[in-house]
Amino acid sequence: MIKAYAAFEPGEKLQPFEYDPGPLGAEDVEIAVEHCGICHSDLSMLNNEWGITQYPFVPGHEIIGVIVDSGESVRQLKPGQRVGLGWHSGYCMTCTTCMSGDHNLCTHAELTIVGRHGGFADKVRANVASVVALPDAIDARSAGPLFCAGITVFNPLLQYDTRPTARVAVIGIGGLGHIALQFLKAWGCHVTAFTSSESKRTEALELGAHATLNSQQSVELESATGQFDLILSTVNVKLDWNSYLATLRPKGRLHFVGATLEPLDIGVFPLILRQCSISGSPVGSPASMRTMLDFVAQHNIKPVIETYRFDQVNEALARLASGDAHYRVVLSH
Numbered sequence: 207m208i209k210a211y212a213a214f215e216p217g218e219k220l221q222p223f224e225y226d227p228g229p230l231g232a233e234d235v236e237i238a239v240e241h242c243g244i245c246h247s248d249l250s251m252l253n254n255e256w257g258i259t260q261y262p263f264v265p266g267h268e269i270i271g272v273i274v275d276s277g278e279s280v281r282q283l284k285p286g287q288r289v290g291l292g293w294h295s296g297y298c299m300t301c302t303t304c305m306s307g308d309h310n311l312c313t314h315a316e317l318t319i320v321g322r323h324g325g326f327a328d329k330v331r332a333n334v335a336s337v338v339a340l341p342d343a344i345d346a347r348s349a350g351p352l353f354c355a356g357i358t359v360f361n362p363l364l365q366y367d368t369r370p371t372a373r374v375a376v377i378g379i380g381g382l383g384h385i386a387l388q389f390l391k392a393w394g395c396h397v398t399a400f401t402s403s404e405s406k407r408t409e410a411l412e413l414g415a416h417a418t419l420n421s422q423q424s425v426e427l428e429s430a431t432g433q434f435d436l437i438l439s440t441v442n443v444k445l446d447w448n449s450y451l452a453t454l455r456p457k458g459r460l461h462f463v464g465a466t467l468e469p470l471d472i473g474v475f476p477l478i479l480r481q482c483s484i485s486g487s488p489v490g491s492p493a494s495m496r497t498m499l500d501f502v503a504q505h506n507i508k509p510v511i512e513t514y515r516f517d518q519v520n521e522a523l524a525r526l527a528s529g530d531a532h533y534r535v536v537l538s539h
Contacts, residue, residue: 358390400450
């Protein structure tokens with residue numbers, strides 16, 4: 207039996223829950239969970255905001271743990287190895303995107319907390335293809351957020367061949383943005399942080415930004431006209447996107463990794479006249495995750511976390527929901 211924490215109704219507090227996972231699949235591994243980050247997607251699923259949650263619901267998709275059992279066909283990972291598991295827990299392995307290495311775009315991918323139980327538990331299972339070994343040089347306690355927030359902001363650097371000399375801006379210095387600043391600084395970019403919080407200006411500079419701009423001051427936005435090759439938006443709120451587009455250089459890109467739910471109000475002529483692009487991306491493939499982890503180890507990059515025990519799960523969720531978390535919340539056994 208696997209011991210977990212689950213909600214039985216939308217928005218309900220989590221409570222102890224046990225379930226029988228059944229026989230271990232031939233290509234699956236069972237992971238003893240050591241740490242599990244909490245993501246806003248966990249809150250959205252808990253509250254059934256996307257209409258796809260099945261109850262009882264066990265959140266958790268930023269998982270760090272040790273393999274304790276493996277299926278008969280598993281060769282690449284062994285019991286005793288410390289690994290990470292993120293948003294995806296399996297892929298079809300036959301579609302064009304999987305065969306091209308873009309597993310994260312597989313339309314038949316299994317999602318760790320959709321239709322299955324996640325990592326707010328003592329153990330979790332997943333297909334071995336979605337599980338990535340954690341290098342010894344990386345701090346296991348803070349590594350969980352790398353498997354969702356981290357890969358989400360790292361993936362665009364790979365997908366769009368971001369140059370080390372690029373001028374890049376980040377909108378939103380929170381759970382995703384604070385990791386993006388560290389990645390971009392280590393990548394060699396000139397990094398600007400858009401933030402409306404004076405208290406975050408100093409922290410943004412400490413995390414790797416070379417400059418900050420107050421996004422609520424139109425004068426500061428106008429001063430950045432035509433400056434950036436890439437803007438990463440990590441927020442989930444509606445902004446004046448045309449003002450941000452004006453800060454792009456010709457052939458610049460406004461890229462969304464934060465799930466803005468309202469439609470984008472975008473003027474087309476600035477895109478045409480300066481050949482700019484608007485794009486978005488999800489988490490990355492297992493291969494991209496391995497590249498990210500190598501990069502993290504080489505540059506000693508760490509998410510900034512607050513930790514709670516697993517039996518404090520409801521307190522931890524409330525902390526995240528408050529918007530005051532600094533910057534990621536992690537549960538530890």
